[in-house]
Amino acid sequence: MLRVATASLCAYCRRAQALTLYGIRPCSNLGPGGAENKLTVDALYNLSVDIHKIRKLKGWVLFQSTAYVQETASLLRDMGADGAVIARVLEQHPEAVLCRPEEVRAQWELWASVCPNKRDLVGIIEKFPASFFTVTHHASQKANILYFQSLRLNKRIISKLMASAPQSFCRPVEQNQQVVHALTEAYLGLGGDENNMKIWLQKLLSQNPFVLMKPPEAIQVNVTFLRDRGFTTAELLRLVSKLRGFFSELSTDGMGETLAYSRKVLQCSEAELREIVLKCPALLYYPTPILAERFKTLLGTGIAMHQIVDTPTVLELTTQIVLYRIQRLRSRGYDVRTGSLEALNGTKKDFEVNCGRIHLRQVRPLFNPVAPPKAPEE
Structure with a gap:
C-alpha cells in the first residue's frame, strides 16, 4: 500500500481538490528539496498514467509529500473501473491521489445514494472526476442531496446536477433553497x-444545471421586463415553460438590444414582434451579431422576409445547417423560396425523415396531429 507520508499537507493544499475546481493552483514545492515525489511518480507510471501530461497541466501534484495513489486506484477498481478508466481519471484529475481513502469511500457512499448502479457511477467519475473528488465539501453535498430528494426529484437528475454543476452542491443548502423557491414562485x-411543477423543475435543472448559481431575483427581473414590453401573464408562462433553464440566463440589456434589432429587421409592430417571440423564444437570448449573420444567410438564399416571420424558428439553426438543408431539399426537388420553411426545422433525424417524405414540391410539416404526412406515392 503506497502511503507516502513524511509530513502532513498544509491547510492550503488540503483544499487542493476544491481549489482546482475553481481554477486556483495551490503550492507546488512540498517535496523533499523541491523535487518530485518519486514514489508517487512510480505508482502512477505503474498504472499506465501519462506522467508527461500531468507534469504539463498539474505538475504541482507530483511534488506533494503525501499521496494515496494505490489506495485511490483500489477504490476505483472496487467501484468497477478497469485499468484504462483509472488511468484516464488520474490523468484528467491527478489531485484525486491527494484525497484520503476514507474521504473517497465516504464520497462513494454519498454518490451511491443517488446513483446506486456502479457502472453508471464509474461513467460519471470518468466524465466528471473533479466533481466526485471534491471531498472538502462533503457535508454541504450531503445536505443538498437530502434537499433535492425532499423535492422528489429523480435520482438521475440529482446525480447529473452533482456531476455537471458541482459548485451548486458545494455551497450551503440555504442558497439552493432560495433559488428553487424563486423559480417555483415565478412559475x-x-x-x-x-x-406539473415537479416535471417543469426537473426539466429546467436538467436543461441548465447552472441555473442554481444565478441570483434568486434574476427570473423575476426578466419577468418584469417582458411584462413591461406588453407580454401577458399567459404569454410569460409560455416563455418560462419553453425556455426553462435559459430564462434566468437572460439579461434585460441583452433582451432589449435583441428585440430592438429584430423589430427593425423584421419591420414589424411591437404586437407582431411579441407573436414572433412566442413562436421562437430563442430570439430573446441570441446576440445581435448571430442574428444578423443568420438573417443575412437566409435572405441571401432567396428566402423572403415574410417567410421568416411565418416560421421564425429557422433562426435557431446555424448558417452551416441552414445552407446544408437547403441544398438537400433542393436536390429532392423542393424549393424553400416558394415553399414552407417548416421543411428546414427539426433535429437532424426529423429533417432526414422530412426529406424522405418529400414528393415533388409537396411538403407537409413533420408534426401535424390532424393530417400526418403521407408516404411518397409510387
Whole structure:
C-alpha cells in the first residue's frame, strides 16, 4: 500500500481538490528539496498514467509529500473501473491521489445514494472526476442531496446536477433553497399548474444545471421586463415553460438590444414582434451579431422576409445547417423560396425523415396531429 507520508499537507493544499475546481493552483514545492515525489511518480507510471501530461497541466501534484495513489486506484477498481478508466481519471484529475481513502469511500457512499448502479457511477467519475473528488465539501453535498430528494426529484437528475454543476452542491443548502423557491414562485405566480411543477423543475435543472448559481431575483427581473414590453401573464408562462433553464440566463440589456434589432429587421409592430417571440423564444437570448449573420444567410438564399416571420424558428439553426438543408431539399426537388420553411426545422433525424417524405414540391410539416404526412406515392 503506497502511503507516502513524511509530513502532513498544509491547510492550503488540503483544499487542493476544491481549489482546482475553481481554477486556483495551490503550492507546488512540498517535496523533499523541491523535487518530485518519486514514489508517487512510480505508482502512477505503474498504472499506465501519462506522467508527461500531468507534469504539463498539474505538475504541482507530483511534488506533494503525501499521496494515496494505490489506495485511490483500489477504490476505483472496487467501484468497477478497469485499468484504462483509472488511468484516464488520474490523468484528467491527478489531485484525486491527494484525497484520503476514507474521504473517497465516504464520497462513494454519498454518490451511491443517488446513483446506486456502479457502472453508471464509474461513467460519471470518468466524465466528471473533479466533481466526485471534491471531498472538502462533503457535508454541504450531503445536505443538498437530502434537499433535492425532499423535492422528489429523480435520482438521475440529482446525480447529473452533482456531476455537471458541482459548485451548486458545494455551497450551503440555504442558497439552493432560495433559488428553487424563486423559480417555483415565478412559475406558480404566472399561473403554472402545481401538479406539473415537479416535471417543469426537473426539466429546467436538467436543461441548465447552472441555473442554481444565478441570483434568486434574476427570473423575476426578466419577468418584469417582458411584462413591461406588453407580454401577458399567459404569454410569460409560455416563455418560462419553453425556455426553462435559459430564462434566468437572460439579461434585460441583452433582451432589449435583441428585440430592438429584430423589430427593425423584421419591420414589424411591437404586437407582431411579441407573436414572433412566442413562436421562437430563442430570439430573446441570441446576440445581435448571430442574428444578423443568420438573417443575412437566409435572405441571401432567396428566402423572403415574410417567410421568416411565418416560421421564425429557422433562426435557431446555424448558417452551416441552414445552407446544408437547403441544398438537400433542393436536390429532392423542393424549393424553400416558394415553399414552407417548416421543411428546414427539426433535429437532424426529423429533417432526414422530412426529406424522405418529400414528393415533388409537396411538403407537409413533420408534426401535424390532424393530417400526418403521407408516404411518397409510387
